Amino acid sequence: MAQSGQKQSSRGARRPAQRRRAHADEGGIIPVLARTVRAIESAAERGKVNASGRLRFRVVAVLAREERARIKGDAELGDAQRTKELTRLDGIATIMAKTAARDSSLIQLLTDAGPLSAQAQEMRRSMLLDAGTELAPEDLVVVTEAPPSPAAPERQVVPASVRQFQRSNPFLAPDFSATQPVAETSGELASWELIEPLFRAFESGAGGGAASMELPEARSLEAPGALQLMRHQARFVESARQGHRTYLLADEPGLGKTAQALLAARTTASYPLLVVVPNVVKTNWAREVEKWTPDRTATVVHGDGDDLDAFADVVIVNYEILDRHTAWLAQRGFKGMIVDEAHFIKNKDSQRSRNVQSLSRSIRSRRPGALMIALTGTPLINQIEDFRMIWQFLGWIDEKQPTAQLMARLEETELTPVDPGFFAAARGAVVGMGIVRRKKVDVAADIPARRIADIPVELEGEAGRSIREAERALIARLVDRYRRVLASRPEAAPEDVIRVVAHAELEESKQSSAGDNVFAMVRRIGQAKAVPAADYTVNLARNVGKVVFFAKHIDVMDQAEAHLAAAGLRTISIRGEQSSKARQAAIDAFQTDPDVAVAVCSLTAAGVGVNLQAASNVVLAELSWTDAEQTQAIDRVHRIGQELPVTAWRIVAAQTVDARIADLIGSKAGLAARALDGEEVDEAAAGSVQLEALMSILREALA
Structure with a gap:
């Protein structure tokens, strides 16, 4: 041998x-x-x-x-x-x-x-x-x-800021002070297979009561930064204040789930907080953190995280890049985790579901009593089975059976699956674990009759890169012209020169077909937003019913209709070239046919003389140059006879001229209101949105 x-x-x-x-x-x-x-x-x-x-x-x-x-x-x-x-x-x-x-x-x-x-x-x-x-x-x-779960080692990255954080915090010990885990039960239900009966309890409909846990009355509607909560939001936050820690928050879109989740985290001091979201809304989440919790800092993870701040209170990462970051995120010591659009994890075999479940297990094992919130307006897409992965994320069940806390609630019913009344009692037990579902009609008295919500999206791929390059070229051209004008007129006030340069650029843009003029750029931004806007419309339609989708350009409408059709939604279209008979037939179908989910409308052709009040949600895929045009579009839904509050969702391309236009339109709305009230209006402030957008771009570049 x-x-x-x-x-x-x-x-x-x-x-x-x-x-x-x-x-x-x-x-x-x-x-x-x-x-x-x-x-x-x-x-x-x-x-x-x-x-x-x-x-x-x-x-x-x-x-x-x-x-x-x-x-x-x-x-x-x-x-x-x-x-x-x-x-x-x-x-x-x-x-x-x-x-x-x-x-x-x-x-x-x-x-x-x-x-x-x-x-x-x-x-x-x-x-x-x-x-x-x-x-x-x-x-x-x-x-x-x-490969090792959740991602192969070569996919993992550790950003420089994370390494710096790890050096400054070498010991991240688990914190078991919040709650003690519930002891494993050995009661009568221990030998029963319970997951399928629990799903059946929800298939039986409302026989088990409303699918929303009892919430305490709110102490106050006050929020940080002199903001005010709506009553239904404040009651959710109060529930977290009183000790509840796991939620499936499934309110209809427009009821402020993001604010509720962030304020629940603030109330429970659940920092650092991990937020996992779809790519198109991660910029909006950062803005919401700043708005609702101004005393907390947020960082957004892009790509490999080269520019992230690992010391921030809130870390926002999108599903698509989560696989690169699971290793360091699992070690960060989070005290809470929010998953937005949680129906994205319903497929247990998908990489994003495995990543989310892995991080959830890590956080819950290190921090018993961590705040875990799944947000979705569409908790069920196709079948009751869609609940499974969300319940696992929250720690209510594992792959085989309910976990200890839910099992204890089920044992308290003193019923088994063969007993009459088990399904209603079991449904109530699960709802009490933290399911919160309110509809607009339930809280209509708390909601403004009409409001506009911006949904920032990041433009990806070649379209996004080309738009950013065009904007850089525009900025360079404006700055060069400013310097030349100032050199020839050194006595001129800088603001006057800015106005002259912006006006000259605007006049040239009206005569130019170049891709980097402001009108062409806005057109290309609208084209790039078509699919993200249509995708947001799909989620709305599946959850709240009929939606009206507005766009300025035919090619954007075409892209949206193709995306909606691929998602299995029936649509009608209202366009300028239609005969009056065809238009009325389309309107009637939208108003009366329950199978028609979306009206895809031209902002100019359908902005007046059209009644679409079968919907209470409007998606504005492209921005108008005037507040009046935007208001007329929203008023197709917000009309006499509308019984629900109306929400208009403006899709805004983040970090582009689109965002400046959105802000300027809002300021013009306030200006118009003041003018109608008889107040003095500064003539310069009443200039065109196009001109002021260019002036804003130039001011920022010079600064």
Whole structure:
């Protein structure tokens, strides 16, 4: 046996020399590694290394270590040749170190000694073949073990700010002071299969009572920053104040779920707080944090998190990039977690669901009594089974049975699934765990009759990049013209020069077809917002019923109708080229046919003389240049006979001229009201929105 072991060891020692052929400068693995790492360096210089680049970076690091060990141990190499080869490897190491300094997500991959994923093994084998290496038997086999949950190591990033936070907070001990876990029950229901009966309890409808837990009366409607809550919002916050910690908050859209969740976190001191949201609303969440909890700071995670503030009270991250950040988020020590549009996690096999569940388990295990809130206006999309993943996120059930707290509530009913009355009692027990569902009609007395809510969206992809480039070109042109005018008229007041420059740009834009003039830019922004706006409309229609969708341009309407049709929603269209008979038929269908979910309308063609009060929700996909046009559109729904409060959802492209226009329209609305009240109106303030938008852009650039 000893002799056999010696032979085996001898073969193992010789294998690297058999597997690698002698290197000429043009051959072998080193040139392959050099080419690969230079390509990654180039990507880092352009701004970002993607997941594929990180994977290649890790494989290069592994092969470089293997090659260094082989060179040092190869007895056939002379000292001069060994020094030469090691020097070439040092050059690769230098490039890798510089690249990692540019993109901090690569640093941990330099020394990662964990097993390679199947994809990384394939890439390693490919590089060896490119180098002309004779592969050893073990290199021919790819081990296809499941990647670590929730994401493979090469997908994980640790932003620089997080590393700084970890150094300043090396010990994050679990906090068990809030509550003690409920002891496991061994009662009569312990041997029953209960998950399916609980779902059936909700399928039976209202037989078990309203699907909303009892909430205490509010102490006050006051909120930070001199804001006022509506009564139904204040009652939710009071519930959290009194000790409740897990909620499925399923209020209809327009009832202020975001404010309720943030104020519940503030009331319970659930900071740091993790908020997981769809990409299109993460900017809006940051604004809501600033609005409702001005004493707290928020940070939004973009991409690999290069610009995030890990010391912030509220960390906002979208589903799409969550897989890169689960490792450090799990260690951050959150005391609460909010998941917006929680129906996104209903598919237990989806990556985003696995990521959310993993983080939920981590937070609940470290912080018993953590505040956990699932927000959704559409808790059920297709079937009762959609509840499963939301209940698991909240810790009410695990994969097999109710957890201890819910089981204790069920035991208190003293009923089993075969007893009469079990389903109603079981439904009540689950609702009491924290289901809150109010409709507009239930709280209509608390809600303003008409209000406008902005939904900021971030423009992604090539369309977003081209719009930002066009805006940069516009800014550069305005600044250059400002400097030239000021040089020729040094005695002029800066504000006068700003107005002259903006006016000249506006007049040229009216005559120009260039893509970077303000009118063309607004048009392109509308096109880029078409799908996000339609997607928001889908969620509204599935939850609250009929919705009116307004756009200015036909191509935006076309994109929206295609998206709505793909989502399975029936629509009608109101456009300028329709005959009066066709238009009335479309209106009648929307008003009377329960299967017609959305009216897709031209802002100009349907802005007057149309009654669409079967809906109480309006989506404004494109902004008008005037408040009057916007108001006329909303008034198609907000009319005599409308029994519900009306909410208009303006889709605003964040960090673009679109956001400036939205603010200016709001100021014009206030100006119009003051004018009607007989107040003095400053003539300059009454100028066009287009002109003031350009002036605002130039002022900001000069500042």
